[in-house]
Amino acid sequence: MKVFRINSKSLIGNLLTVSFFDIISKFFTVITTILLIRFLSKEDYSNFILFQSIALFLAGCFSNGLNSAYVRYSSEYYSRFKEVDVKLYALNIKIFSFIFLVLFLIFLMSNSIIIQENSRILLVSFAIFYGFSFSLFNLGMRHLQSIENFKMSGVINNVNNLIILIFVILLFYLKMFSFISIAFLYVFINIVLAIYLNYINCKNKSFSSIVKKTSFKIYLSESYWLIMYSFFLAIIGQIDIFLISHYLSDNELAEYGVGLRYYSLLLTLLPSILSVLRVRTSKVDMIDNISNQRVFTINWIKKSTPIVIIIIALGMIIAKFILPILNGPLYEDSIPVFQILCIGVGISYIFAPNVSVLMSLRKYKLMSLIGFLAVVISILGNLLFIKYFGILGAACVTVIANAIINVTSTILVLFYTKK
Template sequence: MKIKQVIPRDFSVVTMFNMAARALQLVVTVALVRILSVEDYASYTVFFTTSSTILGIAGQSIALAYVRYNTERMTKDRAYRDSLIFISHAINVACLVLLLVGSYPMAEAMGVAHPVMLAAIVYGFLLGTVQLNIAFFQSRELYAKSGVVENAKQLTLLACIALAVVLAAGSLESILASYCFSGLACFVISLTMIGKLVRHGDAAIAVDFKAGREFLAVSAWLILYSVATQLYNQANITMLASFGSTQAVAEFGVASKYFNMVLLFLPSIKTVLRVRMSKAEMTESTEKQREFAIKWFKKTTVPFGALVAICCVGAQLVFPVLNGDGYDASIPMFQILCINAFSAYVFAPASALIMSLNRYGLQFAIALISLAINLVGNYLLIPLYGGIGTSIATTISQIALNVMMTVVVFRVGAKSIKLG
């Protein structure tokens, strides 16, 4: 059976845009590693990790449930009018207010200056708004539009960083300002695109608080699951900053950036699988879900295993060229994280499949167990191995998460949920 029968055709569209975005991210990563000092890069790592966590909690967690809920509703009722976009943004704004109030203790806990934490909160909020707008497109299978938004962010960021280097010698403050401006520009672009769809009659939206309450009631466990999984990176950096050194934080930050490059295809895969698994024909057939998982495992193990092996070997040659001599210690961290990447690819359908079973509470419990493994692993291993210990703890906990969710898919039946 050909791989295109396992992966939807829309995967190629999403991948094309995602590859362009990752290429731009690589340019930004190399530039920042070269421009910033080790101390500034450690602060940048805290900024980026914190903003990503805020994005995950206030943006991606809601967006994940949003795509799941909206896709199923629209496949069952073509007259459905989307009211969740307003409610989702309101939740994101509420999170912004709470985080701004707690910004001082957060900065002290992470060991960074207060302006760095404020920038992280603002950027995380802006990314959350953009992610919610992207979810609006993805739930309608408008993958090209969501790809345009993502690439607009990366292009704007690259241009702003270039200006920061020319005008401000690439200072940490100018780099953080560049990130915030790129997030704002991307939000305006995505909002304009949504407005155009609505004006042309290609999307229908409405204010319906009853639908919002139903969405939150149905999706509460799914949102909590996403929040738990988004806490991984923040836990890693917080514990590494507390029990390790500034150098270790910077080295792990570099390894994590390149690890995200290895995950080049994963966002595309998960985006398409999330929509595919949310359609009525999949949510109503446990047999189809399990059949899909088996096909995926058979088709992906060898190619993704080869990809990860090449990355592990190539890191020894490529890292010194890209990063100079200051981050050689990040190579073994990256190689350990590559094992995590292999697991993520092979078990990519797990989260989408368990969502299609409507077993959100069980999914959240699995995420908590995995997070606990990560926290205990960091606590035990960081004093002994520094950033390498964090890499080991992350990899073990993520593999445990993927394996447990896959077992649930094959052992537990679907749970019926009424919509509307």
């Protein structure tokens, strides 16, 4: 019997590939982030944070679950038969288009009741379109990853971030640097790249022309719980922003948004690592042999923990020296927010990859229950902590909620794979 090793050449090769492209991509993202932080007004930057939060929340609620189910199903199917169901891929595109069209129509009919300010109406409109384009873009990227074409997905992601950076610089040069112009830029570029990405994927000769009914039923049954899980993750990921925007000032939202932005940059490699592991743990040798899943989980924790602790500790120490240089004289209160969130970064790198293993065990219902528990803690915690501790309280709750998901998932993997 073939023994699974965490240092297998294919796994390490894929991790190195995505890490290489991610480092380049985040170089562009860092420059873009610094430009937005330094040259947008605090009001415009708080609007930008809210715009992204609404878009990511909608994508998390209505598309991330289907995308996760698709890549898990497609990776296993591709590893067995070396082809992907094109009709299933196209079906997801139709579902996303229908959902976001309905959302936009509902918003148009009810915006005068829900929102009083015209600026907020425009913000939410942009967010809906960005959520739609982001969903389509992610679907295309997930397909490339499911067939282990990590180089192509890396190139397209870099092109996306490079084009955004170029146009942000151009807008600054033309003195058109505002929330409206930046939001339009993000929506337009994502839509164009999403159309191109899905076009080249649908032209791929590796697609099968028939969706097998049995496989399709499995896909739908798995999608239900993964949609619920993604819905809970979306709430956890954005509830802090929504509550801060409601209870605190635009200034505090901007301060929190800056700390959160650098927190996201520290998590640079995690989405790509999860993409590789989501594909790897969906392959036949992992699905059909739970001992391999246990070995992977233990080895990952052992190998990642010392490195992560050292890097995160250094990040927390140097933050108070580096961030004032990057941010300029503004956003001093974002530094302690970032330092708290650094703890969450460490926990995520050590434990989050094991969520992919739990997914390979097909414990989708259990994942949803964990997500629900984390949502309850996140909502109650933010309501209480924001009231008494402001944005620092929100940062603490974010760390706790994500730790519940990641650590609990790891414990369950070890439980279900024990001999």
